[in-house]
Amino acid sequence: MxxxxxxxxxxxxxxxxxxxxxxxxxxxxxxxxxxxxxxxxxxxxxxxxxxxxxxxxxxxxxxxxxxNKKGERILSATFADLAAPLLNWEKMATSPVPRLDGAAIQINDLLFVFAGYGTIDHVHSHVDIYNFTANSWGGTFDMPKEMAHSHLGMVTDGRYIYVVTGQYGPQCRGPTARNFVLDTKTKQWQDLPPLPVPRYAPATQLWRGRLHVMGGSKENRHTPGLEHWSIAVKDGKALETEWRTEIPIPRGGPHRACVVFDDRLYVLGGQEGDFMAKPGSPIFKCSRRNEVVYDDVYMLDDNMTWKVLPPMPKPDSHIEFAWAIVNRSLVIVGGTTDKHPNTKKMTLVGEIFQFQFDTLTWKVLGKLPYRVKTTLVGFWNGWLYFTSGQRDKGPDDPSPRKVIGEMWRTKLNLL
Known part of the structure; x- marks a missing residue:
């Protein structure tokens, strides 16, 4: 017991x-x-x-x-959202077609809107024009059949629009080295000498009489390119038969803003890596790879050396045509930022950033109606406009969903 x-x-x-x-x-x-x-x-x-x-x-x-009585976006505390004031947005006439990864150039009160995806399987091959004075669309005309349909480099001298390289076709097809120039008064196209090798979405600008093309993605659509070329141009014509090699850009990659102000060349934001064609796919079906979005800002000075400037408020890509120069500052609208840390999905940007050239400082100006990437931006008579791109899934989901053609504007009062 x-x-x-x-x-x-x-x-x-x-x-x-x-x-x-x-x-x-x-x-x-x-x-x-x-x-x-x-x-x-x-x-x-x-x-x-x-x-x-x-x-x-x-x-x-x-x-x-x-x-939310006025229909403003209720901004939740998701990963990418920064504190920013509300802006009063007015919806204008919608673009004739929705566009993703299109291009746009403003000349006076006209916004020339080029190419882009309508869907992943369909690309546009024409130009639409928005008249800021009349606040209406019109004047559609075709692009050359050999011209790229997305990921273009583009810049203007005030009359002629120089169109450089880019992706030819839908999904994740290959790039073309073909370049063109458009006379916006006659709507006539001419050839320019091709790039030494093709690129996707390179930084492109006119600076000191030369057309500069920098970075972008290499032929496989993913590997960042560091190369920098230039060619002398005037009145829509190339003055040389070959591109000249220039100082490489410090960090390669596509989807950056590139501007000239006070005779200095600036390159802002962008990313390394991008979607690639799935091996063996007969339609070049897009397959995602890792992308690294960055907030880097570089300036090319008189000595042709790159200087590092204060970074953007957060990493930002898909902004090559998402900017306007307003009162000695650069205004950037939307874009993409770091992947969501939990879902790993692409995260869109819902803010407007301002870079002051005189002080080299950044400011968050306000919120967009929704988060959106690859916006096409113009500024006229005190109004900031944006159209097209791919917007978010809703206030609580910053990942991309619908390709849009909407046009919005807000009044900016910048000192």
Whole structure:
């Protein structure tokens, strides 16, 4: 009898011991999992959002946002959203077709809108024109049959529009090295000497009498290119038969803003890597690869050396035609940023950024009606316009969904 009692008592103590050890182990494992997962959570428990190398406050919903009586976007605390004031947006006439990865050039009160995807399987091969004075679309005309349909480099001298390289066809087809120039007064096209090798979405600008083409993605659509070429041009004609090699860009890749101001050349944002054609696919079906979006800003000075300037408020890509120069500052509309840390999906940008050339400082000007990439931007008579691109899935989902042709405007009062 005593032996049985001792045995039962010992068994009970053993069970209690193992239960305590199991509970402690479970607690430690849960604590470890929570600690590791919190580094990737889209919404930290505190009132700040964590970004690489910086901490930013979460945007607080205003009374107007909460009520949403005027139809403004209710901005949730998702990974990419920065605190920004509301802007009053007015919807204008919609573009004749929706466009993704199209191109646009403004000359006076006209916005020339080129090419782009309608869907992943259909690309446009014409130009539409928006008249800011009349606030209407019109004057559609065709592009050359050999001209690229997306990922173009493009710039104007005020009359002639220089069109450089880009992707030919839908899905993730190959690039072309063919270049063209459009006389916007006669609507006539002419050839330019081809690039040494084709590129996707290179940074392109006119600077000191030369057409400069930099970076972009190489022929496989994914590998960043560092090459920099230029050719002398005047009045829509090339003055040389071959492109000249220039100083390479410090960081390669496509989808950047490239501007000239006060005789200095600036390259802003962009990314390394992009979608590629799936191996063996007869339609060159797009297959996603890793992209790294960055906030780098570079300036080419009188000595033809690149200088590093203060970075953008956050990494931003797909902004090659998403900008306008307003009152000695650069205004950038939308784009894409780092992947969502939890879902790993592409994250769109819903803010407008301003870069002051005189002080080399950045400011977040305000919110867009929704997050959107590859916007086509113009500025006229105090109004900032944007059209086209691919918008988000909704206020609480910053990933891309619908290709749009909508035109919006807001009044900007920048000192």
């Amino acid at each position: 005593r032996i049985g009692k001792a045995s039962n008592s010992s068994s009970s103590r053993s069970k209690l011991f193992f239960l305590c050890v199991s509970l402690l182990a479970a607690f430690l494992i849960l604590d470890l999992l929570w600690a590791s997962s919190s580094n990737w959570a889209p919404f930290p428990a505190s009132n700040v959002l964590f970004f690489p190398d910086r901490i930013l406050p979460l945007p607080k919903a205003t009374k107007e946002e909460k009520s």
